[in-house]
Amino acid sequence: MSWVFLLIAGAGEIVGVMGINKINNEKSINSFVWLLGGFISSFIFLSIAMQTIPMSTAYAVWTGIGTVGSALAGIIFYKESTDWRRVLFISMVLSAAVGLKLIS
Structure with missing residues (x-):
């Protein structure tokens, strides 16, 4: 349930x-x-999520969700650039957050 709370925190x-x-x-x-x-x-x-998820993992995933989500919101709602390099680096941040979840 803590991971659900962390996703809500990122949102x-x-x-x-x-x-x-x-x-x-x-x-x-x-x-x-x-x-x-x-x-x-x-x-x-x-x-709430940090009561059971280690601080370093929770904070890294939370900021990753916020970073990727904000960049995607900018692309979707505010017509920001979809340059392939930008998408590449957004994907790298997302994969790092998923990787932390997988090893936790």
Whole structure:
């Protein structure tokens, strides 16, 4: 169950980062709700996951989910570049996070 909480924490981080982008585009209550709601839920679920997952693994996977998820959100929702090198490095971060899960 801890890995599910870690995935939820990663999703919260993605929402928080999207909130930062929303604030940069338009300062509104809705934007701040995205930011605060995403990061607060992310930290809560990360702390729950870290009760059974080692800190180093949990943090690395959490940041990997946030990094890959935010990059994919930028590509999907904000029409950011899909250059093959960018996709390659996103894939490398994802494979590292999956690798940590497999050896834990």
